[in-house]
Amino acid sequence: MRRTVIACLCTIALSAHGRAQTTGTAAGMLAHDSAAYTGHDANGIPHYATRTFTPEERALLRRVYGIEEPSRLYVSDSSAAGVLKYDTGRKRCSTCFVNSYRVGFVSIRRPNESWEELERRLARMSPSDFPPSSRIEDVSTAELDPAVRDDVQQMLADAARAGFVLRVRATYRSPEREAFLMRTRGGSTHTLTSLHSYGRAIDVVVGDGILRHARTRAHWVAFRRWITAYHHGAFRILGTPDQTWDWPHVEIPSARIGFRSIDAALERAAECGDRSADTACDFTPRVPVSSR
């Protein structure tokens, strides 16, 4: 986040002296542009993009990122961890459920396949269509991104020292595993495009894991509050400490994974979209140890 703020200040300073550099000005415009489609309104409805897309931009977004309707793009939030997301249906009420996908994240989406098409393909698949490895949940930290593995282990040790009783339920998940879970567990937001597939997310259960137990719930909320403040906010939960659709999920976002604006996605697509394999534009995960 600090890096972003500094970049913005530089842009303003340069402009004030009338020596605005092309790149600095462009960065400032992009930041301004993305603010219009960042976050949610009071009812939890995303601020979907309202900008006009040229036919070329629409074609590029469809071909490279599987986006059928770019007016359902938005940036999840204004924090450094906010990324460009795509909803396959337009969310219209606070309790309405829609599937959201993080643009450019690795997944089982095929070249040229849209997210809507992928959802229909998944719905037709039976559990036996998935590779056997997709049934196995990895709970070790061995295949986490080496850049964060020590931080995760340290966090777990510090949490135990702080009195939390934790059980790691999931760590690295392949895109096939994510798809298997989406298919067999009825689907849940983020499942197909997850930081688990980058080795940068873990699922942690607190206490006996039964949320209807008041004591468990209180401890879980306390842990979620604790981890939000831990390590300068490097760890991120979904929702708020006491309100979420995914209690166990904890992730460590990376500035190099995900787009912060539509323009950034278009720029990358224009650079990489000419290659035959369109999904090459996706952010590449670290190759898990077991696949080497």
Ligand SMILES: [Zn+2]
């Ligand atoms: Zn998770």
